[in-house]
Amino acid sequence: MPAYRLPSPYDRPPFYRRASGLALALGVNILLFLVLLGIGAWHPLPMKRARSLVVDLLPPSKTAANQTVRPAKTHVAATNRPVPKPPPIILPVKPTITPPPPPAEKSQPWIEMSKDDLASADLKNVPRNGAGSGANGDSEVVGRGPNGETLYGVEWAREPTDAEIAGYWPRNVFGAGVIACKTIPHDRVDDCIELGQQPPGSHLASAVRQMAWQFRIRPPRRNGRELIGEWVRITIEIDQSASGDGR
Numbered sequence: 495m496p497a498y499r500l501p502s503p504y505d506r507p508p509f510y511r512r513a514s515g516l517a518l519a520l521g522v523n524i525l526l527f528l529v530l531l532g533i534g535a536w537h538p539l540p541m542k543r544a545r546s547l548v549v550d551l552l553p554p555s556k557t558a559a560n561q562t563v564r565p566a567k568t569h570v571a572a573t574n575r576p577v578p579k580p581p582p583i584i585l586p587v588k589p590t591i592t593p594p595p596p597p598a599e600k601s602q603p604w605i606e607m608s609k610d611d612l613a614s615a616d617l618k619n620v621p622r623n624g625a626g627s628g629a630n631g632d633s634e635v636v637g638r639g640p641n642g643e644t645l646y647g648v649e650w651a652r653e654p655t656d657a658e659i660a661g662y663w664p665r666n667v668f669g670a671g672v673i674a675c676k677t678i679p680h681d682r683v684d685d686c687i688e689l690g691q692q693p694p695g696s697h698l699a700s701a702v703r704q705m706a707w708q709f710r711i712r713p714p715r716r717n718g719r720e721l722i723g724e725w726v727r728i729t730i731e732i733d734q735s736a737s738g739d740g741r
Contacts, residue, residue, distance in 0.1 A: 633714035641727035645674060646714035648726045651681040654708060663707040670731035671698030675706055677713040677724055702730045
């Protein structure tokens with residue numbers, strides 16, 4: 495049987511084959527050109543605004559708050575508050591520092607005595623029978639104390655022993671020391687001061703003053719009443735003929 499074969503483009507004449515290819519290429523180019531023109535002329539549809547309300551709940555940053563709020567406060571404070579005036583400077587007329595008071599004068603370790611008092615305190619004039627007694631059994635007044643108080647003669651409740659004196663008396667030194675002491679309760683004395691010594695410079699008065707804490711001396715009497723806190727004169731004498739004699 496004879497076979498049926500479709501006509502092929504190559505079976506056509508060359509002129510027809512070229513014309514169809516040219517028409518096809520031209521149609522494709524025209525189609526592309528039209529597509530490009532349509533893309534440039536096309537406008538997107540406008541979007542409609544949404545009527546819903548959007549609220550931003552995020553807190554503002556601290557940096558932005560500080561940058562916006564602080565200058566406003568500074569401006570308000572500078573405009574509303576008056577500028578305070580500095581206080582006036584007042585110079586003191588007189589110095590405010592009070593000078594310290596002058597130191598109190600210390601009491602002298604000796605008694606200022608008149609010629610009569612010195613004469614009565616002379617060791618040569620001191621009676622050897624202890625303290626004298628005035629009228630009505632009153633103690634004898636023998637001078638004046640450090641501040642002009644009455645100075646009475648001593649009356650021993652118990653004379654010091656040789657051992658009590660030897661602990662303070664310089665060795666191989668003979669003479670006498672005179673002191674004045676204030677009487678305190680229990681036949682004791684206190685606040686003793688040096689009055690004199692023989693020979694001079696022998697420091698016997700200092701020795702008698704140091705041993706006075708051992709003494710037992712009755713308080714002076716006036717009108718039959720014992721006087722505590724009054725001054726009495728005490729003499730201790732050591733010579734070659736006697737080991738000790740208290741006055």
